Each structure stands twice: as C-alpha cells, then as structure tokens.
Amino acid sequence: MDALTLELLNGLSLFATLAIVALGLGIVFGLMGIINLAHGEFVMIGAYVAYVTHANGLSHWLSLPLAAVVLFVLGACIEVGLIRRIHRRPEVTILATFGLSICLRQAVELIFTKDFRGVPNPVPGATRAFGVLFPTYRYVLIGIAVVVVVVTLLAFTRSRFGLTVRAIVADRDLADASGVRTGIAYFCAFGIGAATAGIAGALVAPLGAIEPQAGLAYLPGAFLVVIVGGFNRLWGVIAGALVVAAVQTGVIHFYDAVWAQIAALALAVLMLQLRRVPVEGATA
Amino acid sequence: MRRALATGAACAVAAAVFSGAFGGYRSGQLSLFLVFAALAVSLDFVWGYSGILSLGQLLPFGIAAYASAKIAIAAPSLSVPMLVGSAAVGAGVAAALGAAMLRRRPSAVVVGLLTLVLSLTLEQLAEQWRDVTGGFNGLTGVPRLGTFGAQLSDTAQDVAVSVLAIAAITVVGTLVTRPIGAVLIGIRSNERRMEALGYKTVQIKVWAFTVGGALAGFAGALYVHRTSFVSPQIFGFSLATSVVLWTLVGGRGTIVGPVIGAMAINFASATLADVWLQYWTLATGLIFVAVVVVMPHGLVPSAQRLAGRPARRRQQPVLRPAATGADATSGPGAGDGASSAATAAIFEAQDVHKSFGFFRLLDGVTLTMDDAELRCLIGPNGAGKSTLLDILSGQQGCQSGRVLVLGTEHTGRQAWEFARHGVSRKFQSPQLIDDLSVATNVAIAAWGTRSSPWALIRRPWNTAVPRPALEILERTQLSERLGMRAGDLSHGDEQWLEIAMAVAGDCRLLLLDEPTAGMTVAESLEAAALLRELHRSHRLPIVIVEHDMAFIRAVADRVTVLARGEVLADGTVAEVENDPDVRAIYAGVDS
C-alpha cells in the first residue's frame, strides 16, 4: 500500500516535471506551429539562472521569477530576430531552431565552461503525508508546476489575450485583415513559452546537474509529451504528461529504466502514426 | 543525363588520382567524406526533390551498415555482393517505413519528428540487443572489402569506396535529370496539384523514399567497410542533424550542393575543430541559422544566382502536337466524347452532402450534365461552388450521396482516379509548379494520367500535347516564353497556363474555378471566346464557376445557381436571370 502510494507520488512528480518542461514547447507549437528544437536549451538556461542566483547568495525561490524574466526577454529577442522571419515555414523553423540550440549551448559553455554546476535543495528532507515520507521539494515542485501550467493554459484559453492569439492561429490572414496585432501576439506567445521553460529549468535545478549539454536531455521528454498529448490542443500537454509519466513509472516499476525509455519512444511513434493530422493542402 | 554521367566519371577519375597522389590519411578522408556525401544526396533526393523531410536517413544507412558488418564478419568473401544487398536492405527499410508513414499523408513536421524518434529508438535498441549488435561498443573488426579470399589494401579500398560512392551519387544525379525529377519537384511544391493531374503522389513519394533508402543503405555498407566498425551512435542525434546540415548548406534540390556541403563541412570540421573546438561548434550553429534565414536555398543555388545564372536550369521538354490519331484517345473529346456522352451522363451528382463541423457546405445537391455542354455555376460566396467542383474532381469526398463521372461510379475515389478518368481541374488560385518552366509545367500535365515512376525515368522529355493546349499557348504568346520560370509569370498568364495544363492531359471533362480572376475585361472576353471554341471544336464538356455575369453571358449554354449548399435554379442565362429566387439573392447586385 505504502509502496503504491510512493509510486503514485513518484509518477505525480514525474508528471509535474514533464508538464512544466513541455508546456512552452506545447504553447509554441500549438499556437505558432513552430517546432522549437532549442526548447531544451531554454530549460537549461533557466537552470543556469538558478545557479547564478545561488552563486550570488540569493534565495532559490527568487530564481523562478528571475528565470521567467530572463527567458522571456531571450525568447522575445529570438522571436523578433529569427522566428518572425521564418515562422510560416514549419520545416524551416525546425532547422533554424536546431542551429539556435547549438549556438545557445556553445555560448553557455563559453561563459560557464562545461563543468557541472548545481544548486542546493532549498527545502531538504522529506515530509510525511498519506502515510509515507516523500521529499518535501518534490511536493513544492508538483505544486508550483501545476500552478504554472494551469495558470498559463487558462491565460491562453480564457483571457482576451489568449483569444486573440487563438484567433490568429485559426486564420492568420483573417486576423491580419481584421486588425488583430499578430506581431505582438506571436512575440508574447514565444516569450511566454520560453519563460515557462525558464521556470521549469530553475525548478528542476536542485534535482540534478546543470551543464551546457543538459538541454539535450530535456528535449526528448518534452517532445514525447507534446506528441502524445496532441499537437494543436494546449491542454494536451497535461494529458500527454500524464500518459508519459504513467508509462515511464509503470515500466520502471515492473521492468527497468532502460526499457521505460524505449517504451516511451515506441509510444511516440505509435501516436505519430495514429494521430489525425491535416493533409498538407495547397500552398495558397 | 549525359552531362551527369560525364560529371560522375570525371569526379571518379579525379578521386582516384587524388587518392593515388596523396594516399594514406587524405585518401581515407576523401573516401569517408564521399560516403557522407552519398548519404547527404540520399537525403537530398527524398527531401530536396520529393519534399519528405526525413530526419531518419540514418535508419536505412545504419541498418544496412549493421547488416553488412554482420555478413562481412561472418563471411568476408560475401562483402562485395553484400554491397548490392545493402542497397536492397536500405530500400526495404525505407519502403516499409515509407508505406506505413506516407500513406497517411502526414505533414512535413510529423514526418520529421517520426523519423527522428524512430532513429533514436533504434539507437536504444541497438544498445540493448547485445547478442546481435554488440551493444554499446558495437561491431568491430569489420574486414575490408574483398572477395575470393583476397582483401583490398587500405588505399585500394579508399579508391574503391570513393569511386563507388561517386557512382551511386551519379546514378541518383542521373535520375533527377529524367522527367521523374521534374515530377518529384512538382510533388514537393504542390502535391494537391499533381494529384489532380493524375499522379499517384503517395505511390511516387514512397518510391522516392525507397530510392533514397537504397542509396543510404549502399552508403551504409561503404561506411562500415571504410571505418571497419559500427556502433549504435550511427543512429544518433549528432549524425542525423549533421546530414541535414550538409544538405541544407550545400543546397537542397541540387545533387551537387549536398556533395559540396558534405565535403566542405567535413574537411573544415576535421581541420578547424582541433584548433578552435568551441568556436567551431558555435560557428556550425551560426552557419545553420544563417543559411536557413539568409539563403534558405543553400550555397550552390545562391552562388548560381550571384553569378547571374538562373537558379534551376533543367532539361526543357519540346512540346509537339499530338498526332491526329492520338487525338481520339488522348486529346479532349473529339468523336470519342460524343459516343460516351450518348450512352451515359457526363457527370451526375446525386444528393451530395458535405459539411464541415456544423457548417453545411452542400446540403443535398443533385446535378447532372447529360450532354457535352458549357455549364456555368454561380452563386453567392459560401454557396458551395468550389466544394462541388472539389467533389466532382475527387479533391474532397462527400459524406453521403453518389458521384458518377463519364459513366463510371466514382464515389469515394481519389483525385488521381478522377484525373485518369478524364476529369481536369483548374483551381481558383493558380496552382503552378513555380520552380519549373512553362514547357515543363505543360509536359507534366500531359504525362500525368499514364505515369509510373519507372515510366517517368524511361520516357523522353519531348512530349506530345493535345492541340487545344498548344493553341492556348500560341494564342497567349506563352509559346514564346516556354523556358520561363512559371513562378515569374504575370497573374493573367498564370491563369492561361493553368487552363492549358488542364487540357494537356487526358481531358474529357473540364472543371474551371474562376478562370478569369485577375484578368482584364478584354482578356476575360478573349478567354470566353477561347473556351467557347474549345467547347465547340472538340465537343468538350466544361463546367465553370464564375462571378462575372458579362463573361457568363458570353460563354454559357446553361447556368446552375447554388445557394446555401442547394441548387436554387437551373436553366439558360436568360431563364436564370429572370428567376425571382435568384433575383432575390442577387438583389441590387445585377440585372
């Protein structure tokens, strides 16, 4: 019973991590149709913001808003400088953001070297709840991640800004013609996507190593979530994270971690095959 | 074609001389980079030519490499025949993947992700399946190429690998100079258009994917003999993206580009990475971004443009009129149309329903054309006119109802089946293959209804075109601009070319969606005259969707009015114009 509770909590924390790491990727794809292969690097830079915050003796909690701001600015600059020029060609954005990911990785390496960095856990230890001891920071992580994911998704689906952005998604030309300011909407969507990645990076920083290559490790998980959850549904991030977390935790529990990874990849292949995708129509 | 072969032969000789002159390290580098170039060309063929963004060219490459390694280790004398076998393995892998994946008509993004994820999955599996793949360290000690117990020396193998890689590249380079090359470009730039011309686009794409897989598989075998080992990282992210970089930088849709890209980047990398490791890596990232943004076509096409040469200089077909005998079967109408029309309706749409979400586009439309006439379809925006044309040409299916075309049940069939049965379609906005010349566009339209990939390799460029198509080209002076890039035509000329293409195939029913949009008044009256003449002289049944009443009065035998997805009225121009319901809809607009 306790073992099951713990496994559920493990699954829940994996779910929360996956959801917040994938959130920005899902937003940027769902709203802008852009596959951002530099998303993992955004997360990685978020983790470095946490490191710099710590190195300057500041509270870890401060790094969450800081990372959001830093990544929003970075994301917005990238949108203006790069994405805006190419975003109507989805396959081109794959290539451009891939090149961008190399640049970001290498730039971070030049600044921080490739040494591992870390930040200490701000709330070490475990908390007893539901009859089991579970790491306190993971409860915090689950809480913050769920709040960030839900608030962001609500903002995009319920607020006036969200409606504007979705109107643009539905028909960019029409939105242009009807005076909706598409430029600002895209700018914000990409910036917010990057900002959530930054929060994700700062949030997971105390749980592992911070290094320039770390983005490569975050990206596959985020993609699995978005693929499984569905490309054009923002709330799919939550469903996708749930399914991937359940599959991973289940396979690790009953078999092992290596096959859990293979199972997740196989799941992605299956979903890509099954998912109904619109026929690529005329270029008009 | 001869040029491609000559280029290949010259390169092979140059590579052999180079290897002989420098030997050792440099010849080894050259052979390895040529293998990479072959891999890049295989990606170019499926991506640059056929528009399939495969991030998984490493699947056939790697699987064939493992297969070759297994065979060569077990039986070294089989390594040479296995070169052919590896091409077959690569083709098989690609064919299976292509058939499973492309049949669902995924978007480019989905194809890219799927192939990449599959490749990464295979990397994991290759690490796990230790008994067969050697696990993390892979298979090592693969012997050099050899047969009958004799093995090539190191330098001899370098030369052999270089020459074989160039030969394989040349084969593909030759393929794309054949008509199939133009057809692949057509499918890449406008798949819907090509399908409406009668091409089985999915089948052709699977074929192209298979050919690309065969080249990748062959390259995989060369690679494994060249490096004497293979490990799971052959499927890894790093090589997968490198191949894309080489192809992209060199220039997609040119065979030479990816070869230059692969050679240049690998040589630069081998030289510079040691000196400025971090900066070189940063530079590759910047090159990637810069190429995508600044010169998305890549180095070779951009260099050609800078040098003031047209970016794409392809073989141009010579168009000649189809012989009178051929007219009866392949030209529009003639006597044949009359006889079939006598026995069955030209088309018949029975109680057709089509909705999109809650919006009913067509709500029980029944429409028939019994005799070869020139019919106009009119109606306010959203009345369902274009949708009806889509259904009559197979662009869209309908949710219920039946469609019969030229005497045959066509409900639920694909667009290419309609096209091969004689239905030609011109879309509302011109849908040309912009990158190809005027003549090639017409030729592609003429080949569409009877073309398999193999036939498109063998057939000559020069082609017989039904007289009406040539007449349109003559009358609009397009015949003097046959070498011009279609994308550079004026809007009016694009419309004319569209119409010419529509009648260039096996056209026995012509569906035109707003043919005069963008034309001047004089041009549209000329269009009316031309269409009437086409209709009269070849007894060709024509359906035209139009708004311009002056044009309709000039051209139509009969007019059908659609409104809110239903047939509102049907009759001569005068009858329809006097219909009170129609007047109510068009109140104040016309009459």
Next chain:
Amino acid sequence: MGSTLKPRTRSRFRTAAIMMALLLGMAAACATSDDEPAVAEPAATEAEAAPAPADEPADDSDAAPEPTEAPATTAPDEPAEPSGEPVRIGILFSNSGPAGIFGQPTANIAEFIEEDINAAGGINGRPVETFLADDATDPAVGRQAMEQLIESDGVDVVLGTHSSATREAAKPLAEDAGVLYIYAALYEGGECSPVMFNTGEVPSQQLAPVIPWMMDETGGSKWFLLGNDYVWPRRSFELARQYIEAAGGEVVGEEYVPLGTQDFSSVAQQIAGSGADLIFPALVGGDAIAFETQAVDFGIGQDAIPRLANIYEENVLGVMGPAVTAGMRVTLGYFKEVDNPANNAFVARYFEQFGADAPPHMTFSSHIYDAALLYAAAANAAGTTDTAAVAAALEGLSLSTPTGDISITGSRHLAQPIYVAEIQSDGSQLIVQSFPAVEPDETCSP
C-alpha cells in the same frame, strides 16, 4: 511545325567544373598541410614554446625541483638537451561531448609530458612532441581522430583516455599501422592486442581489495548495485558480485539506468525497499549528481546507506556538495590528495602553471602522464621507438611516479596502487586507505 519549340542551350560543364574545383581545392588544402604538418597542428604550436632553449629546463627545476625526480629515475643523471627529429606522442582523448569534461586536465598534462620528458633528456636523445586529438565522445569521430594521429601526424605512440567504444573503433588502425597504443583510462578490462597496453584501473583492481575493506569499515553486507547501462558498469557489477559473495555479503539489488537519466525517484524507492546497507553506484557525470541529490531526500543518502563509488570525481562531488557527499568512499588509482613528496610537488606545480581554478588533475590525466613516462622509459631502454622493441621493454617495466610505484604486468595491464578517498565534511578528499601494487585480474598473451 509552328508549335514545335526548342529547349534552351545549357552549359554542360558547369557541374563538372564545380566538382573539379572542389577536388582541386581539397588537393591544394592538403598539399599545404602535408608540407607543414607541425604548423597546422594545435599541439605543435604549444610545443613551439617547449622545445626549449638551454635555460628553459632550468626554469622548470627552479619552479619545482621535485617533479624531475620521476623521469629522473629512468633517465640519465645529467640529461643532455634532446635534439633531432622529435618523437611524436599522440594523445587521443575526449575534449567535447559528454566526456569532454575530463578533457582539460589531460590537455594540461600534455604540456607537462613534453616539459618533463624533454627536461630528462627526451627519448633516445630526441625531444618529444605531443599531438592531441579529440574523439568528441563518439567512436566514429574517435576513429577519424586516430587516423589523423597515425596517418597524418605520424605519431610513434598513441596514449588514449576515452570510452571503450572509441577504443574498439580505433584499435584496428593502431594494429594495422603497428603503432603502439597505450589505453590509460579506467575500463572494464579484457583488452588484449599485440600493440596495446592498458594502464587504467580495471574493476578487479578497484574492487577486489576495497569491497571487503568497505564491509569491515561500515559493517554493512547487503549491497545495492546501481549503474548506467553500458559495458563498464555491467562488468564492474559482475566482478563486484563475486567479491561481495566471497566476503560473505549479498547483492540485494542490481539496476541499470540509461545515460542521461534525470529522475531517480522510482530507483530510489527500489533501493529504499531493498534493505540494502551499502550502495555501489557506477554512475557517470550528471546522472551521478541527479541520483545523489535526489537520494538524500528519499532517506537513502550517504548518512543512511554508505556509498562506495568507483568513478565519482571531484567536479561531480563538488556539485553534489559536502552535505550530500560527506562520508562517501571512492576507489581509484589516483587522487590529487595522494600524499607523497613527488605528488605534492606535482600538484602544486599543476595549479601554479594552470591557475588555482584549473580543472583539477585527476585519475584520467594522471594515468596519461604515467603512460607517457612508461613509454619514455621503455623506449630509452630499448634504444629505439620501434613498436615491437618498445613493447618488449614495457613488459615487466617498473617505475615510480607521483601516483606511486607502478609496473607493467605480464597481462599488459598495470599493477598499481589503489586508493580509497573519503569525502570530508568540508568536501575535501582524504585518502583513508591505500593498497600498494594491486595486481589486475587479467590474462593476455597476444
């Protein structure tokens, strides 16, 4: 026929010309670099400073008199300044990719190799020059790097510190070319080739003496083995199981995770539920950091279940922080804290030369240094750099280096000291146990 139309004429040879230009360009490029390989190579430019004017060696001995002791044990007493065609020492290492983090110490130590061997009179009176090649932690790149060292740089010997995958890919080249290849990284063991010597720690050395010691020290006997999923952890655990059972302990769990694993919650729970009182983590880099930082909060930190690690090195331990690491034991063939006069001076000189915040000298760089000294000693003894002769001289060769007393065994591995360091509460490493001259459990007769 009026409507018959002619194709445009084309330049037939444009493509051919481009290809030819490319090949000619290549030819030109290699012609220049073949003429002047020394200038083209980065290592060579570093070496430019080293082939010293007469006062250079004196400078070195001023700065650090002791280090010359090590080479001095095998070199003539009054070294003459080496002259003539240099002996080329290739170093194949990981300077980028996941293992790139270990690259800088090795690159630094390459300078010491040149300085120290040349200061001691070089090899057979000739100076040495090092050539570095990066495998990017990728065997395919590693093979290309090996080709460059052997075929382009023309090295006499290759010293390697990189993955086993790269070794397997690169080895055939050394065998074909008859170039001596000393693989100096710790690895799973089992390598045997006529051109190879393997001087890194093998699991039998790291574990055979240390596992019983660890059980005595902690009183624990129920081991959990957690490793990344590749050949080295698997082989380590296979041997560990034997030693554990021989010492009366038991293995209560053995788990493998993919490289790059970030979430260890399920694994942590399995460990907690296994009843283990000792953990042997064979995890590398970021995986080690993620596991240890997460494990603490699951109540299975070092304070609850002691660790014996076989690869945790300073950078990784530093990131985990003393709160996590204090008390952990690490078993390796070298730590910079090894306390002997030669090593103390060597380490002082290292930080003096490369800065106090340089990536610290560690077991990988130390084994490369030792391998170079072994090669120099053997080549001096053989009086030639001929591979077979040097290989013969290497067998049974003994040497005293900052690492301690080392000797090549009949199995072409290295009998060497094994140290156990315990992490102190301030994060420093303290050598708490050393096992001199531990023999590897290897057999090889190529």
